[in-house]
Amino acid sequence: MSTPKEIVQNYIHGDYIDAIKKAYTWRNAKNSAPHLLPHLKPGLKILDVGCGPGSITADFVRAVGPTGKVVCVEINESILNEAKSNLIKWGVYEGNSIEFVVDNILFLDKFDDNEFDIVHVHQVIQHLKDPVKGLEAMKRVCKKNGIVSIRESIYEAFYCMPENYQAIKLWKELYLKININSGFNPNAGKFLKKWCREAGFDVNNTKKFNYNLGNWFFTQREDIKWWGLTWADRVVNSGFAKKLLEDKQLGVTENDLQYLSDGWKKWTDEEDALFIVDHGEVIYFK
Numbered sequence: 422m423s424t425p426k427e428i429v430q431n432y433i434h435g436d437y438i439d440a441i442k443k444a445y446t447w448r449n450a451k452n453s454a455p456h457l458l459p460h461l462k463p464g465l466k467i468l469d470v471g472c473g474p475g476s477i478t479a480d481f482v483r484a485v486g487p488t489g490k491v492v493c494v495e496i497n498e499s500i501l502n503e504a505k506s507n508l509i510k511w512g513v514y515e516g517n518s519i520e521f522v523v524d525n526i527l528f529l530d531k532f533d534d535n536e537f538d539i540v541h542v543h544q545v546i547q548h549l550k551d552p553v554k555g556l557e558a559m560k561r562v563c564k565k566n567g568i569v570s571i572r573e574s575i576y577e578a579f580y581c582m583p584e585n586y587q588a589i590k591l592w593k594e595l596y597l598k599i600n601i602n603s604g605f606n607p608n609a610g611k612f613l614k615k616w617c618r619e620a621g622f623d624v625n626n627t628k629k630f631n632y633n634l635g636n637w638f639f640t641q642r643e644d645i646k647w648w649g650l651t652w653a654d655r656v657v658n659s660g661f662a663k664k665l666l667e668d669k670q671l672g673v674t675e676n677d678l679q680y681l682s683d684g685w686k687k688w689t690d691e692e693d694a695l696f697i698v699d700h701g702e703v704i705y706f707k
């Protein structure tokens with residue numbers, strides 16, 4: 422079993438450099454937790470597991486208001502501190518009840534059984550070597566009749582226009598391979614029913630288990646620029662780039678990374694550019 426330090430080191434996107442922070446703080450509850458929106462209301466106690474820089478969490482805090490509580494959990498203490506600074510900077514800290522806890526989703530051992538109304542996770546299960554254990558822990562800390570909310574990507578279902586864009590095809594291939602070589606499942610979103618079943622969720626009860634597909638769409642010029650240029654930066658500057666270079670099985674060179682970066686930049690000027698990221702979304706009533 423990996424130590425927390427090893428988990429942070431093995432995290433596929435590496436250190437939280439500026440390009441990654443910028444990418445993550447674009448996220449909010451509307452674009453990254455749409456399946457959960459109808460269930461958010463004042464007074465609830467929510468656990469946001471693997472909260473990252475906290476931009477989705479900020480919307481949870483706004484939704485539950487001063488009578489509710491949001492607990493942010495991270496394995497990476499430095500990004501947890503940053504989430505706290507962000508919530509202060511975004512004006513959602515004052516007057517609300519928020520707690521920040523370093524913990525591992527595999528255990529959530531700082532929490533009691535049946536503690537939360539909602540236990541939420543976004544794009545964390547896909548970074549686990551033992552996803553079922555993470556889901557078991559989430560279910561354990563969720564109250565009876567509370568909600569376990571999960572949203573994970575299906576990277577094999579990245580859609581790109583124009584079709585057959587060589588640099589992006591290669592980027593997708595490397596993205597899938599580096600995850601698999603590192604022991605993670607890049608298609609976690611489509612495994613959620615299976616893993617939830619293995620974690621003891623009653624997946625055949627339609628009153629309890631709800632599965633849906635949700636997407637990130639990048640279709641408008643401004644969004645395309647943002648997505649493409651963020652990746653143009655990430656493929657050369659981030660820990661993700663370092664991991665690609667280190668993986669001897671892949672044989673990636675710095676020139677290859679530069680080719681990917683230039684490709685992403687060029688893609689943002691394509692007239693028909695469009696990019697879709699599929700996600701599996703689960704709402705489970707415990």
Ligand SMILES: C[S@@+](CC[C@H](N)C(=O)[O-])C[C@H]1O[C@@H](n2cnc3c(N)ncnc32)[C@H](O)[C@@H]1O
Pocket residue numbers: 428432445448453470471472473474475476477494495496497500524525526527542543544545548
């Ligand atoms: C892709 S980011 C998602 C962040 C946030 N949920 C969002 O969507 O903006 C994944 C986060 O999971 C955290 N993480 C990875 N393994 C973890 C673990 N075992 N326990 C808790 N958090 C973990 C990472 O530190 C990282 O911040």
